[in-house]
Amino acid sequence: MARLSRDRVLRTAVDLADRIGIDALSMRRLADELDVVPMALYKHVAKKEELLDGMVDIVIGEIDPPTRGAAWKAAFRQRILSARRALLRHPWAPRVLESRTQPTPAVLDYMDSMIGIMRSGGFSRDLAHHSMHAVGSRLMGFTQELFDDKRGIDPTTLPPQVLQAMIARYPNIAEMAGVAVHEEHTVVGAGCDDQFEFEFAVDILLDGLERKLAVAQKSAAG
Amino acid sequence: MARLSRDRVLRTAVDLADRIGIDALSMRRLADELDVVPMALYKHVAKKEELLDGMVDIVIGEIDPPTRGAAWKAAFRQRILSARRALLRHPWAPRVLESRTQPTPAVLDYMDSMIGIMRSGGFSRDLAHHSMHAVGSRLMGFTQELFDDKRGIDPTTLPPQVLQAMIARYPNIAEMAGVAVHEEHTVVGAGCDDQFEFEFAVDILLDGLERKLAVAQKSAAG
DNA sequence: ACCTGAACACCGTTCAAGT
DNA sequence: ACCTGAACACCGTTCAAGT
Numbered sequence: 001m002a003r004l005s006r007d008r009v010l011r012t013a014v015d016l017a018d019r020i021g022i023d024a025l026s027m028r029r030l031a032d033e034l035d036v037v038p039m040a041l042y043k044h045v046a047k048k049e050e051l052l053d054g055m056v057d058i059v060i061g062e063i064d065p066p067t068r069g070a071a072w073k074a075a076f077r078q079r080i081l082s083a084r085r086a087l088l089r090h091p092w093a094p095r096v097l098e099s100r101t102q103p104t105p106a107v108l109d110y111m112d113s114m115i116g117i118m119r120s121g122g123f124s125r126d127l128a129h130h131s132m133h134a135v136g137s138r139l140m141g142f143t144q145e146l147f148d149d150k151r152g153i154d155p156t157t158l159p160p161q162v163l164q165a166m167i168a169r170y171p172n173i174a175e176m177a178g179v180a181v182h183e184e185h186t187v188v189g190a191g192c193d194d195q196f197e198f199e200f201a202v203d204i205l206l207d208g209l210e211r212k213l214a215v216a217q218k219s220a221a222g
Numbered sequence: 223m224a225r226l227s228r229d230r231v232l233r234t235a236v237d238l239a240d241r242i243g244i245d246a247l248s249m250r251r252l253a254d255e256l257d258v259v260p261m262a263l264y265k266h267v268a269k270k271e272e273l274l275d276g277m278v279d280i281v282i283g284e285i286d287p288p289t290r291g292a293a294w295k296a297a298f299r300q301r302i303l304s305a306r307r308a309l310l311r312h313p314w315a316p317r318v319l320e321s322r323t324q325p326t327p328a329v330l331d332y333m334d335s336m337i338g339i340m341r342s343g344g345f346s347r348d349l350a351h352h353s354m355h356a357v358g359s360r361l362m363g364f365t366q367e368l369f370d371d372k373r374g375i376d377p378t379t380l381p382p383q384v385l386q387a388m389i390a391r392y393p394n395i396a397e398m399a400g401v402a403v404h405e406e407h408t409v410v411g412a413g414c415d416d417q418f419e420f421e422f423a424v425d426i427l428l429d430g431l432e433r434k435l436a437v438a439q440k441s442a443a444g
Numbered sequence: 445a446c447c448t449g450a451a452c453a454c455c456g457t458t459c460a461a462g463t
Numbered sequence: 464a465c466c467t468g469a470a471c472a473c474c475g476t477t478c479a480a481g482t
Contacts (some may be wrong), residue, residue: 026473027476111395129398177351249456260457261466264457269457
């Protein structure tokens, strides 16, 4: 068994969270995994918060560096999609990220670099600021979804009467989800392509920002 | 002291969370507040999750009904801003909302109604679907922010050398935040208007969706 | 000086004993 | 049948006792 180190503690925590989920990741469970008494962890992380910060930084470290020489929009888009790929590897990451009260240096580096891409592309300080807020959590590759189809109810598992009742009460949701009941057959839509939805939203935002940038540059030139 | 009831349990929980924060809201603390033994709560809510669901529904209940007769964009926008006002009254609500694994009927009612607004405005089923994902958590009046200025570090409280080091390391963040150090004076920007940032993002999305709708309707007509 | 078992102050929830 | 105190199985973290 390798000697304990901060790095080994953090990497094991990431792997363990990938495997058992973030709710089940306790200091005690992590210590078990490392064949160590719980208190031994406290030599490498001061508190659990510091452990979570370290785990976030590992995920951030998986984001590709910015593409050199690309136009702002392409560079920004590629980086966001890379962040998304990193996040998808660690399903717990969005929840942990949003629970941090202080951004870590790695998060600040990433944000600074993203603002830099916009500034180099001609964004004013204010427009860059608004843009960061507009993009929000998508900057890190995730959307705060309220209608997560995966977490929702699978209509195929519902008794027909219940499904019928839901369609009656939520006709627009049902129609949107492509759920319909024909006499005796239940037709269920094809579900939802998360990657498509993510890019749809990112592109609306980037197109909108491009338009704002053009307006700002025109009025500055005129 | 009034008799315990599900409604009184839920309303007290909302008030208590507003006051002491969601992390401090435990079943035991809530029972204390109601001058009741912890187990008494379990007659009105089966588990803590059900308590949280009930609290969410109270917040959802504070969202104004849709404006009758308004065009889709105005109706949608007004409702989102109303949701935001409700959320702002209960700072814990976004975090609780996003932790729910199943949407409650009240959330489904709200979403169904929002989809209905779009469908009546001419959105196809697919465009309405993409739009819901694009708007994401903003539908409920909040943005998943990564750069929450309020939770961040207040630059005025930092020692000058630390501030200088941060500006050197994160020049774009510093510039965006309007932080600058002049010889001996430290100038700090005016901060950030959350309401403005929220509406900026909402309007980019709504404008983008309006454009997609127009394209779809033109190609359908042609 | 270092390491760690026991303990502390909490959780949500179960369950059996009491009325 | 109803109510509830004690208990269970956990937490993160402190601290003092042991080496």
